[in-house]
Amino acid sequence: MTTSGDTEIAIETGDDVVRVRQAVRTVAGAARLSLVDQTKVVTAASELARNTLVYGGGGVARVKEVTDERGRSGVRIMFRDEGPGIADLDLALTDGWTSGQGLGLGLTGARRLVDAFDLETAVGVGTTVTVTKWRR
Template identity: 55%
Template sequence: MAPDAVERIAIESDADVVTARQRARALAVTLDMPSTDQTLLATAISEIARNITTYAKRGEVCIELVRDANGRRGVKVVARDHGPGIADLERALTDGYTTGGGLGLGLPGARRLVDEFDIQTAPGEGTTVTLVKWTRG
């Protein structure tokens, strides 16, 4: 099987946020991922993509199909921006903490919705969030 292509979506407006989560769901469908898991994945992407438009203005979301050593398949999403970065990552991952006027559920909520969650950030250097949702079984 040919390596899966990476789908890249530029995130510059709120419409791009919708596009990103719809594309990811479409990929999840090809894996026969259960509908509930598709929704969890799409919701997580909505949160991290919105963080890009809210804090960094622009960035990108890359979506690809992946498989682990046991052949289990999943959808991997990388949301990347070159915005202000996060000064206090520990607090940013705490429910209810926000500097953007929201509910402070974006990052901690997104983390609960997926199977793997990683965030790389430094003040002035942007933020990269990586998440993976695996198919079950």
């Protein structure tokens, strides 16, 4: 798999969440994702960026265009924070569960909108979520 250059965005305010959305939309367009898939990945990124801000106390997003071994293009976004971590990962990944502070998608909603979803968390250390959406 190959990748183009990363766009790194600090997530410290609500305006930064908007900047993440804009960067994801730009890269998804460059990767020639359909409008529907662009909307899905932007929506997932918005939820995850908001989670990074609200629950992680801020962090960073890295957005990049990727190409798999078959030449298929896509967009990969990594969100990282050094917040409290997720104490009950099973609960956080339960369908329909939301803290009531985000878009109402929760992590499972964001996971359903993308093709690949990876979450690493440790209490007291932080959380990293990486998602990928491929061109169809």
